[in-house]
Every structure is written in structure tokens, then in C-alpha cells.
Amino acid sequence: MSGTAVRYKDSVQPVRTDSRDIDRRVAVLTGEAADQQASGTAGEHAQKQAEVWRNLPQPEANDPTYYDRPLLNEPVWKWAIPTYDYIGGLTGAALVLGAAAQIGDTASRERLIRRCHRIGFAGVVVSAALLVEDLGKPSRVLNMLRVFRPTSVMNMGAWILMGSSVLAFGAFVLRPRKGRLRRVGQFCGYAAGVFGAALATYTGVLTGNTAVPLWQASRKILPILFGVSAMSSVGTLFELTVESAEERRLTKLFGTVGQTAELAAEIVMERQAAVVPRVARPLHRGLGGFLWRSAMLLTGTGLLLGLTPRHTRNRRIVSGLLGTLGSVLMRFTVEHVGTVSARDARASFHQQRAGYGAAEVTGRTAAVL
Amino acid sequence: MAETKGFFTDTTLCIGCKACEVACKQWNQLPDDGFLFTGMSYDNTVHLGASTWRHVAFIERPVPLTPQHDGAFSWLFSSDVCKHCARAGCLESCPTGAIVRTEYGSVYVQPDVCNGCGYCIVSCPFGVINRREEDGQAWKCTLCYDRLREDMIPACAKACPTESIQFGNLEDLREHAKERVRKLHESGAHNAYLYGATAEDQPGTEGLNAFFLLMDKPEVYNLPPDPCVPTKKVKDSWLAAGATAAAIALVAVGAGLFGGRERV
Numbered sequence: 172m173s174g175t176a177v178r179y180k181d182s183v184q185p186v187r188t189d190s191r192d193i194d195r196r197v198a199v200l201t202g203e204a205a206d207q208q209a210s211g212t213a214g215e216h217a218q219k220q221a222e223v224w225r226n227l228p229q230p231e232a233n234d235p236t237y238y239d240r241p242l243l244n245e246p247v248w249k250w251a252i253p254t255y256d257y258i259g260g261l262t263g264a265a266l267v268l269g270a271a272a273q274i275g276d277t278a279s280r281e282r283l284i285r286r287c288h289r290i291g292f293a294g295v296v297v298s299a300a301l302l303v304e305d306l307g308k309p310s311r312v313l314n315m316l317r318v319f320r321p322t323s324v325m326n327m328g329a330w331i332l333m334g335s336s337v338l339a340f341g342a343f344v345l346r347p348r349k350g351r352l353r354r355v356g357q358f359c360g361y362a363a364g365v366f367g368a369a370l371a372t373y374t375g376v377l378t379g380n381t382a383v384p385l386w387q388a389s390r391k392i393l394p395i396l397f398g399v400s401a402m403s404s405v406g407t408l409f410e411l412t413v414e415s416a417e418e419r420r421l422t423k424l425f426g427t428v429g430q431t432a433e434l435a436a437e438i439v440m441e442r443q444a445a446v447v448p449r450v451a452r453p454l455h456r457g458l459g460g461f462l463w464r465s466a467m468l469l470t471g472t473g474l475l476l477g478l479t480p481r482h483t484r485n486r487r488i489v490s491g492l493l494g495t496l497g498s499v500l501m502r503f504t505v506e507h508v509g510t511v512s513a514r515d516a517r518a519s520f521h522q523q524r525a526g527y528g529a530a531e532v533t534g535r536t537a538a539v540l
Numbered sequence: 541m542a543e544t545k546g547f548f549t550d551t552t553l554c555i556g557c558k559a560c561e562v563a564c565k566q567w568n569q570l571p572d573d574g575f576l577f578t579g580m581s582y583d584n585t586v587h588l589g590a591s592t593w594r595h596v597a598f599i600e601r602p603v604p605l606t607p608q609h610d611g612a613f614s615w616l617f618s619s620d621v622c623k624h625c626a627r628a629g630c631l632e633s634c635p636t637g638a639i640v641r642t643e644y645g646s647v648y649v650q651p652d653v654c655n656g657c658g659y660c661i662v663s664c665p666f667g668v669i670n671r672r673e674e675d676g677q678a679w680k681c682t683l684c685y686d687r688l689r690e691d692m693i694p695a696c697a698k699a700c701p702t703e704s705i706q707f708g709n710l711e712d713l714r715e716h717a718k719e720r721v722r723k724l725h726e727s728g729a730h731n732a733y734l735y736g737a738t739a740e741d742q743p744g745t746e747g748l749n750a751f752f753l754l755m756d757k758p759e760v761y762n763l764p765p766d767p768c769v770p771t772k773k774v775k776d777s778w779l780a781a782g783a784t785a786a787a788i789a790l791v792a793v794g795a796g797l798f799g800g801r802e803r804v
Contacts, residue, residue, distance in 0.1 A: 203569075203684070203686055204571075206677075207590070207674070207679060208672070210674050220576070235756075237599070240580075240587060244661050244670045264788060268796075274796055305657075307676050314655040318636065324633070329635055369785060371785070372781040376780075380773075380774045381662035386662075387773075391780045392780070395784045398785065399784065422795070425791055428791050428795075523767065528766030528767060529767065529768035530766055532772050535743075538758065
């Protein structure tokens with residue numbers, strides 16, 4: 172035995188395990204979380220540092236929290252989602268405008284209709300690409316089309332986008348043809364208008380239908396804000412691109428109504444949120460407050476500039492740019508303030524204590540203490 | 541269909557040993573979340589998440605525990621978990637049907653269907669479910685579905701040394717919990733109450749399959765006082781969307797009729 176004796180510490184093979192710390196040569200992964208991908212090694216994880224508190228938690232007997240930690244897990248949506256909200260809105264409103272322009276004598280509006288269908292078709296393609304970007308791979312988008320679930324706003328949205336895509340494609344490809352194909356294209360154009368109206372507004376329903384306190388407080392105004400902002404998006408885009416005066420008069424009316432309503436909806440949203448002051452906080456403070464004010468300022472300035480008489484080309488471009496920036500910024504700001512709101516446990520607590528939790532549905536608050 | 545199963549977490553019995561956290565990690569083969577020192581009492585787990593399906597909260601209060609009169613300090617411990625709500629926000633918002641209700645009444649995420657859209661995360665009024673960065677999918681407590689299929693009780697309940705975590709048929713648990721509250725009240729702990737035991741107690745979720753016995757305001761445990769599944773209020777949003785859609789169409793038609801022509 173002597174001479175061949177192996178000391179225990181030499182017999183142990185150093186194993187580079189992942190953060191599960193399971194030696195895969197002797198163990199198999201069959202647990203409920205076996206499909207979770209674990210990166211890094213246990214050693215690397217041990218090196219991690221906890222975030223240092225910037226502000227110490229303020230224990231308050233009448234307004235308690237758990238070390239001021241968030242109650243909710245914050246939204247994981249990145250840039251692709253607010254971009255999708257903007258592009259989807261633009262696409263939807265363009266399809267509505269296209270459908271409306273098809274009514275009656277269209278001889279003078281052919282170019283406008285064509286333009287709307289082109290935006291509609293390009294828009295649905297970009298929208299789908301943005302969803303793929305957000306989810307990681309195309310098959311994950313298709314997962315949403317395996318079921319039809321009216322309780323899930325996102326599932327309804329997937330079907331709305333699907334319908335809009337097919338119809339926008341039909342209108343874009345078939346309507347310029349002749350005879351029967353044109354009639355099919357014409358029908359697609361009208362139907363795309365219906366789906367487009369849904370596409371322009373459902374993202375507001377989706378955002379409001381969450382537990383995030385600020386979004387939840389804005390659940391009635393968000394579909395309105397997103398819808399009218401979509402109108403404004405189309406209007407300001409046409410300010411930048413359309414040359415013919417006749418087309419512009421039509422789109423200008425559509426866009427100006429949208430832009431005015433957009434500004435009004437933003438004011439209403441802020442007021443509604445402020446019913447519970449803590450809930451409106453992200454709209455007033457920090458980066459969120461700055462972005463929110465900037466979006467309103469851009470939209471307001473764009474609107475005023477667009478309404479001035481003596482509409483020169485330069486002035487039109489500036490007003491179109493300001494309006495477009497305002498609408499885009501609004502989408503990103505709504506996303507941002509939602510994330511900030513989700514981090515504030517007191518926003519949820521105050522909201523629910525003030526009777527805007529389940530009490531809104533049941534008429535009474537169930538909290539015992 | 542089997543009877544509805546659930547947890548009754550009696551926080552007055554919890555001693556903060558975290559055996560439930562460990563048992564959950566171990567049985568389900570969950571990766572770690574990094575080994576952090578937070579400075580929040582003995583809680584270095586912080587919150588429920590994609591790889592944290594049990595979380596013991598450590599609450600230090602300058603409050604004497606009701607029957608005890610020495611010094612104004614007391615601990616509250618509470619092992620938090622997915623509530624498997626009777627009306628589940630995550631389940632109702634899931635666009636792929638990945639989140640389902642099992643034969644045990646629990647709410648289960650099918651990893652092979654989940655597309656990682658993240659909508660369940662913002663739909664949970666308790667901040668339970670989360671997405672894992674590495675695989676981009678949503679994860680949460682499964683009520684140990686694999687163990688239930690083999691007639692075993694969930695790992696956390698099995699490991700709990702004080703029966704703070706009790707597993708069983710929801711109806712039995714409710715009976716037992718009511719009895720426990722009555723006893724606590726008798727012995728002078730008047731603050732004891734049940735959180736989410738029935739649809740009456742928590743209309744916003746229509747009752748939790750994993751409910752709690754608490755001794756202080758829900759906020760103290762990082763639980764919402766009057767949570768509501770967002771889908772309960774979604775009708776308002778759809779109505780607003782419908783009205784807006786109609787208004788957009790109306791303005792578009794109006795613009796087509798009056799906007800196009802040169803005014804004379």
C-alpha cells in the first residue's frame with residue numbers, strides 16, 4: 172500500500188462548474204429548473220459585489236416598506252418595444268388614413284393612398300422585425316400565434332399585427348392592379364384600416380394592463396394617448412415627405428387633430444396619475460420628468476409651428492421633425508417612467524391604500540391592518 | 541383533476557433558517573444568484589426572481605412582540621413564494637399559453653413554450669415571476685410539480701423544520717389556518733390575520749393558493765395591501781381603445797371629405 176497511497180486533497184479533481192455548482196460528470200440535470208441556462212462559475216459569482224446603498228432605507232411606522240426594496244420586478248423591455256409602439260402606431264394610423272382616402276372619388280388621392288399602403292406594408296415588416304429583436308429569434312414570435320387568448324392583450328396584439336400584415340400586403344400589392352385583383356386590393360385596404368385602428372391603440376391597452384403603478388393609473392388614457400399620437404406621427408411624417416399641396420392639406424388636418432389631442436392626453440395622464448402623488452412622481456422628478464417635459468415641449472412647439480400661416484418648406488420640415496421627435500420621445504418616456512415606477516414600492520402601496528387597487532373593482536378594500 | 545393544493549405559510553412559526561430556500565434551489569437545480577452581502581438584516585436573497593423561488597424576509601422592528609414585554613424589539617420572518625393566485629395575472633397575460641393551470645390548481649410555466657416576452661413580469665402584482673438574462677425566459681415556483689406527480693410534498697415544505705410552511709389541500713389548509721388565528725388571538729397575539737386566504741380576503745386575486753398568516757401590515761413583508769390582477773380592469777382600457785380607434789377613423793374620413801379639396 173505504501174508508495175501508492177494518494178492523499179485525499181490530490182484525489183479531488185478540481186471541477187469548473189457553472190453557477191449551479193453541479194459536477195455534470197457525475198450528476199444529471201432533471202429538476203424543474205434544468206432548462207435554465209447558468210453562465211459563469213461559482214467562483215466568479217463569489218466575486219460579485221452588492222450594490223452599495225445610495226440612500227439608507229427610511230423606516231417609517233406609518234408608511235412601511237421592506238428596506239425600501241421594490242415590490243415588483245421591473246419591466247425587462249428594451250429599446251425595441253417603445254420603438255415598436257411608435258412604428259406600430261404610425262403604421263396603424265397610416266392604414267386608417269389610406270382606407271378613409273379610398274372612399275368616394277379617389278382620382279386626386281391615388282398617390283396618397285399608395286403612400287399610405289407603402290407605409291403600412293413597410294411598417295408591419297419593421298414591426299415584426301422589432302418583435303424578433305426583442306424576443307431573440309423569429310420562432311418565438313410564432314409561439315404567440317399557437318393560441319388565441321382574449322385575456323392576453325399581447326396575444327390579441329400578435330393577431331392584430333398578423334391581420335394588419337396580411338391586409339397591408341394585399342392592399343399594397345393588389346390595389347394598383349386592374350379588374351378583380353384591384354377590387355380585392357381595395358377590400359384589403361378597407362379591412363387594413365380596421366386592423367390599423369386596432370394596431371394604433373392596442374399597445375396602450377397592453378401598457379396599461381400591468382401592475383406597474385403609474386401605467387395602471389393611466390390605463391384609460393394610455394390607449395387614447397397612443398392612438399392620437401399615432402395620428403400625429405403620420406401627420407408629422409407627411410410634413411417631412413409629402414410634396415403635393417393637396418395631399419398635404421388632407422394629412423395636415425389628420426395630423427393636427429392628432430397632435431392637439433396628443434398634447435391634451437399627456438396633460439390628462441399627468442393629472443390622473445397625480446391623484447396619488449407618489450404614483451406621479453416619475454413624471455415630475457429626475458430623468459423621467461425631464462423627458463416627459465421635453466416630449467410635451469417638442470410636440471407643443473411642433474404643433475404651433477405647423478399652425479403658423481406662411482408655411483414655408485423649411486418651417487414645415489422643422490415642425491415635422493419636432494413633432495416626430497415629440498411622439499418618439501413620448502413612447503420612450505412612458506417606458507422609462509414605468510420602470511422607475513416599478514422600482515418604487517410605495518407607489519404601489521399608496522395607490523392600493525388610496526382605493527385604487529382591487530377596491531376599484533370590488534368597491535371595498537380588503538386590507539385587514 | 542386532483543384537489544387544489546397549496547401552501548399555508550404561518551409566519552409566526554418561521555425562524556428564518558432558510559432551509560426552504562436551500563431545499564428549493566437544490567431540488568429544482570436552480571443556479572445561484574451570486575453571493576451578495578446586502579446589509580439588510582440577514583436577508584441576502586432580497587427578492588423572488590427567475591432563480592429564486594423561495595425568499596425569507598427578515599424584518600427587524602422596534603416593536604415588542606405582543607405577549608412579550610422585555611424591550612421594544614422583535615423579529616418577523618416570512619418565507620415568501622409564488623402565490624399561485626386563483627386569478628393569476630401572469631397566466632392571463634401570457635400570449636403563448638406557456639403559463640397553465642395544473643391539475644393541482646398551481647400556476648406552471650412551460651419552459652419549452654415560453655417565448656420570453658416579459659409580459660407576465662409586469663402583470664404580477666407581487667413581483668414574483670422574472671426573466672432570466674441567460675436564456676431570456678420567464679421562471680417561477682412550480683409548486684414542485686415533479687414532486688407532486690410522485691406523491692411527494694414540495695421541497696420547501698418538506699425541509700421546513702417548524703412547519704411554518706404547510707402544504708396540503710387548500711380547503712384543509714384554510715380550516716387549519718382559521719383555527720390557528722383563533723388560537724393566536726386567544727393567547728394575546730391580536731394582530732394575527734390571514735393574508736389572501738380566500739376570495740373574500742383578497743378579491744383582486746380571488747384568493748391565493750399560497751396564503752400567509754401575518755402579524756403586521758402587508759407592506760412590512762413587502763406584500764401589496766390590496767393587489768389586483770390587471771386583467772380585472774382591462775375592460776376600461778379596451779373601451780378607451782375602441783373609442784379612440786373610432787375617433788381616428790372618423791377624423792380620417794373627415795379629412796378625406798373636407799381636407800383634400802381646395803377651399804374656395
